[in-house]
Amino acid sequence: MLDPKLLRDSPDLVRAAIAKKHLDVDLDGVLALDASWRAQLQEVEQLRGQQKAANNAMAKLPKGTPEFVAKVQEMKAVSAQVKEREGQLKETEEKWRQAMLTLPNLPHASVPEGKTPEENQVYATHGDINAVSPDAKPHWEIPGFSRLFDFERGAKVTGAGFPFYVGDGAKLVRALLQFFLDEDGKAGYVEVNPPVFVNAASATATGQLPDKEGQMYETVPDKFYAVPTAEVPLTNFFRDEILEESALPVYRCAYTPCFRREAGSYGKDVRGLNRLHQFDKVELLKWVHPSTSYEELDKLRLDAESLLQKLGLPYRVLLMCGGDLGFAQAKKYDLEVWSAGQKRWLEVSSCSNFESFQARRAQIRFRAKDTGKPELVHTLNGSGLAIPRVLAALLENNLQSDGSVKVPAVLVPYFGKDYLTFA
């Protein structure tokens, strides 16, 4: 959510932001609602003031005196009026709130112009994509793949997109998770093991609701949502809290399985490990002082990048253009790993600065030392990293001529041997 004051004082800034993100939002409608909400609020407050003054006077009168009775009669009318106007105000306020939720976050000045994913800027490329085997094949075509990554039985037991990981497959997942968590820990992120179901208030605070309601799995009869990313429970950890300024920045990381319905995304790009309904991911999260958030974004991205570097995987960094930025983000980098068999880039991390956008919805603040007043923190998050696509790249890029897969040196202590075999 945006600062309502910003909207009032500089509607043109918001208008420009909407244009840069290529969104279609009725800004004038929001402004009109804002004006009428404020007018109604003043009216109601004036009436309530009247009521309050009368109450104070009546408290001093002996009950049952003619004066008292007259006053009661008089205030009945005001009371009825308050009730009516209050009802209207509430209605307007709800409309206003809903309208405010349709306003996107402002993109940072450094975000490039552009509408489509093709216009994202290639910010950096690491590693040589030609150095990996030209004979590599898509991971699902590797002989024996389905023994370690059993989609068929997963589909039987649950549904499409819920594979079993078996033997060396399961072991490699565990090795990656533990490696990521250990590395993130060394980088200063405190490990958290959060709930994997959240309530509606949490999903709203991070922006999954109302926009992406159909993308989450819901439970019955308790209305919980299976987390689509650890970002949701993690960000909400400090919801409605005021932190000490000296506590900032806070770095946290968490592994959770992630659940996504991916409604409407069937078609290409969904083969093998590319897109699943349940997958494992380690998420990095930061709560920082507003003055440092862009510096922190760069550090966050580098933390995620270093994981790919240590695994020896070629990757590139994209700086997202305005049109591909996302509703809540002010600036975002995507990390894409090279998948030698599919000959394409796969997104494995998305590092974003939300500035105060999430913090305002979630009411996460800190007490500023100089003024003693609460201010909104800035929140950032990024994957560090999503497992299945890293796995896909590893299987494809490190495939040996004998059909085994060479395990990166950093993973050997976790995996226990140098090669993964499909036998």
Place this chain on the structure above:
RNA sequence: GGAGAGGUGACAGAGUGGUCGAAUGUGCGUGAUUGGAAAUCACGUGUAUCCGCAAGGGUACCGGGGGUUCGAAUCCCCCCCUCUCCGCCA
């Protein structure tokens, strides 16, 4: 799941229809006292929102929502959470 108790400011804890945004204590801040400290004393110490250039003023908030009433922290209804006991169980 059943029975009971309870949710008040940073914390503890009063308050059972009106003068209560809320006693008191602790904590915290500023000052006095001291060579310095402790102790003591004085004053101050919530959040949000609206109006206003500002000074300042208004309104709301006692777990959440609804209701009764001229008036609700206080009464009624629903929900959430915590604690104790019982049951069940990894």
